[in-house]
Amino acid sequence: MALIIGVVSQKGGVGKSTVARLVACNYAANEWVVKIADMDLSQGTATNWNRRRLQNEITPKVAVEQFVNVSDAIKHGDHYDLIVFDGAPHSTSKTLDIAKASNLVVLPTGVSLDDLEPTIKLAHELKKNGINASKISIALSRIGNSEAELTEGMEYVRASGYHLLDGVLFEKTAVRRASDEGKCATETGFKTINEKADVLLQAIVNRVELVK
Ligand SMILES: Nc1ncnc2c1ncn2[C@@H]1O[C@H](COP(=O)(O)OP(=O)(O)OP(=O)(O)O)[C@@H](O)[C@H]1O
Numbered sequence: 333m334a335l336i337i338g339v340v341s342q343k344g345g346v347g348k349s350t351v352a353r354l355v356a357c358n359y360a361a362n363e364w365v366v367k368i369a370d371m372d373l374s375q376g377t378a379t380n381w382n383r384r385r386l387q388n389e390i391t392p393k394v395a396v397e398q399f400v401n402v403s404d405a406i407k408h409g410d411h412y413d414l415i416v417f418d419g420a421p422h423s424t425s426k427t428l429d430i431a432k433a434s435n436l437v438v439l440p441t442g443v444s445l446d447d448l449e450p451t452i453k454l455a456h457e458l459k460k461n462g463i464n465a466s467k468i469s470i471a472l473s474r475i476g477n478s479e480a481e482l483t484e485g486m487e488y489v490r491a492s493g494y495h496l497l498d499g500v501l502f503e504k505t506a507v508r509r510a511s512d513e514g515k516c517a518t519e520t521g522f523k524t525i526n527e528k529a530d531v532l533l534q535a536i537v538n539r540v541e542l543v544k
């Protein structure tokens with residue numbers, strides 16, 4: 333059975349698809365057979381991104397497929413080494429299904445209270461519904477250039493008791509441009525940006541190995 337990493341949030345636009353693609357591309361680069369299960373049926377962000385990836389002949393290839401149900405996505409789990417769930421914009425009953433199926437649940441969030449509060453609320457809801465708290469990890473995403481804001485955001489997450497992943501995804505035009513070309517956050521044209529995204533990626537890899 334495939335390793336399963338779910339990327340979900342309560343709020344839209346926090347960086348789920350960006351994190352899901354970061355994870356998928358990098359496992360694929362290490363010869364894993366990877367599928368992104370795109371649960372965002374209305375936007376199909378991951379699906380459209382993969383079309384651009386294929387058109388631009390970017391390697392490694394990553395399979396992306398849209399699914400209505402989590403059970404459909406994992407039905408053929410034996411064919412893959414890793415399935416990454418790219419969650420729908422808002423939390424739905426499927427969010428819990430994704431969390432139940434996942435070895436690790438990643439909740440990307442910005443560091444404003446508008447982002448942090450619903451993130452921790454979702455973590456609590458998942459826990460209340462039987463998800464082991466150790467399986468829930470918070471990834472700081474779309475981070476601006478204020479160190480004070482970042483520090484306070486990190487403290488907020490740590491105080492919640494949930495695991496804060498090392499590394500953050502900084503808000504960078506290069507990340508958006510890479511995505512426009514079908515690339516992930518470690519495939520931008522800028523070494524320092526790629527290296528920073530790689531710290532978050534490694535933290536996800538380490539965490540899933542620890543809690544799976
Ligand atoms: N680190 C970043 N730097 C710059 N732009 C980013 C970054 N992360 C995400 N974005 C941009 O922010 C927008 C939302 O990101 P993304 O699609 O990853 O979020 P999402 O949580 O999947 O959104 P949705 O809830 O709509 O599915 C996109 O336009 C994306 O290109």
Ligand SMILES: [Mg+2]
Nearest residue numbers: 348349372377
């Ligand atoms: Mg998305």
